[in-house]
Amino acid sequence: MHTYRIAAIPGDGIGKEVVPAALEVLDAVAALHGGIAFRYDAFPWSCDYYLAHGKMMPDDGLRTLRDYDAIFLGAVGDPARVPDHVSLWGLLIAIRREFEQAINLRPAKLFRGLESPLRRPNDFDFVVVRENSEGEYSEIGGRIHKGADELAVQSAIFTRRGTEQAIRYAFELAGKRRGRVTSATKSNGIVHSMPFWDQVFREVGAEHPDIAASSAHVDALAAFLVTKPETFDVIVGSNLFGDILTDIGAAIMGGIGIAPAANLNVNGKYPSMFEPVHGSAPEIAGLGIANPIGQIWTAKLMLDHLGHQDMGAHLLQVVEDVTEAGLKTRDLGGSAPTLEVSREIVRRLQR
Numbered sequence: 347m348h349t350y351r352i353a354a355i356p357g358d359g360i361g362k363e364v365v366p367a368a369l370e371v372l373d374a375v376a377a378l379h380g381g382i383a384f385r386y387d388a389f390p391w392s393c394d395y396y397l398a399h400g401k402m403m404p405d406d407g408l409r410t411l412r413d414y415d416a417i418f419l420g421a422v423g424d425p426a427r428v429p430d431h432v433s434l435w436g437l438l439i440a441i442r443r444e445f446e447q448a449i450n451l452r453p454a455k456l457f458r459g460l461e462s463p464l465r466r467p468n469d470f471d472f473v474v475v476r477e478n479s480e481g482e483y484s485e486i487g488g489r490i491h492k493g494a495d496e497l498a499v500q501s502a503i504f505t506r507r508g509t510e511q512a513i514r515y516a517f518e519l520a521g522k523r524r525g526r527v528t529s530a531t532k533s534n535g536i537v538h539s540m541p542f543w544d545q546v547f548r549e550v551g552a553e554h555p556d557i558a559a560s561s562a563h564v565d566a567l568a569a570f571l572v573t574k575p576e577t578f579d580v581i582v583g584s585n586l587f588g589d590i591l592t593d594i595g596a597a598i599m600g601g602i603g604i605a606p607a608a609n610l611n612v613n614g615k616y617p618s619m620f621e622p623v624h625g626s627a628p629e630i631a632g633l634g635i636a637n638p639i640g641q642i643w644t645a646k647l648m649l650d651h652l653g654h655q656d657m658g659a660h661l662l663q664v665v666e667d668v669t670e671a672g673l674k675t676r677d678l679g680g681s682a683p684t685l686e687v688s689r690e691i692v693r694r695l696q697r
């Protein structure tokens with residue numbers, strides 16, 4: 347029996363509801379298959395923690411997380427009480443950066459039993475590889491207060507190492523899937539970083555002659571995700587482009603409440619972090635109606651990462667069985683509360 351040590355950070359809002367729900371499911375799938383177990387240590391780091399202590403986590407918080415096999419996070423953000431850039435940079439982004447989680451893997455596919463808002467939802471199944479440590483998310487810049495001439499400057503950072511790593515990961519992933527990579531670019535309007543991104547894409551592409559590589563301007567790509575999502579296999583994009591495209595991916599699946607994500611440390615030095623695409627959804631927090639599927643599918647990505655793809659595949663199948671049976675939360679057109687959905691998944695894993 348191998349026991350994995352998982353740092354659980356529910357965070358804010360609905361994170362506090364969907365993380366415990368997903369952990370019950372994770373335990374059920376481990377018990378069913380056998381051979382592994384999970385030990386969770388829960389950390390209350392959140393905006394509540396910030397308001398009590400003046401920081402999102404203790405000074406040695408990152409040191410504490412370092413020794414875990416993985417980090418399982420809900421969502422961060424309580425914008426009515428703490429500015430988002432303070433809470434997110436103090437916890438979520440701090441973890442991504444400290445642990446060199448340079449790849450954010452975000453799958454999207456047509457899900458059994460869910461209604462896509464697309465008029466003709468063909469059978470799409472793609473993964474966005476989002477560069478997760480640099481790009482448009484930088485601390486470089488500043489604000490100058492000059493009355494009517496007030497201005498803000500924000501620099502985007504594209505390193506050869508970070509760009510190449512994301513693009514190379516996308517090509518390797520495509521080699522294990524349907525052999526196609528699409529790069530999200532904007533080199534028609536952004537004159538330094540995007541031509542550089544395109545150049546790296548061409549160079550890495552030349553090393554993979556077996557993969558069909560193409561580029562699309564991110565604005566057009568956003569439209570294609572609505573009009574012909576089934577034509578995509580792996581999409582690689584910068585930090586901000588990947589962020590936006592994956593909310594479109596979530597929407598065409600049927601809702602942001604189901605979309606999963608894996609923040610991967612690919613050099614194996616640090617733990618990876620698993621958190622859904624959605625945020626803390628403050629307006630429905632505390633009502634017990636949040637959709638737990640994004641967090642549960644995220645647990646599947648954690649199983650995959652830990653080397654238990656068989657369990658992960660089985661788990662996702664059971665989740666789809668449940669949506670196909672019509673048990674859905676309100677955001678998906680149903681009326682089931684969070685725990686009714688997650689516990690039905692647990693029940694089906696126990697029989």
Ligand code: NAD
Nearest residue numbers: 421422423424425430602603623624625626627636637677
């Ligand atoms: P959000 O994802 O929290 O909510 C967007 C919409 O989707 C809302 O209508 C919400 O009710 C709904 N929604 C989201 N998840 C749902 C679920 N599981 N079930 C049912 N409905 C769900 O995005 P937002 O409103 O832009 O952000 C709210 C807060 O979350 C902000 O503080 C933001 O910065 C933060 N945020 C955090 C993360 C993260 O920690 N990974 C990600 C995105 C946003």
Ligand code: IPM
Nearest residue numbers: 423434438439589622623625
């Ligand atoms: C996400 C979120 C975060 C991001 C925010 C909350 C900083 O939107 O994980 O998709 O932009 O990375």
Ligand code: MN
Nearest residue numbers: 589590593623
């Ligand atoms: Mn996002």
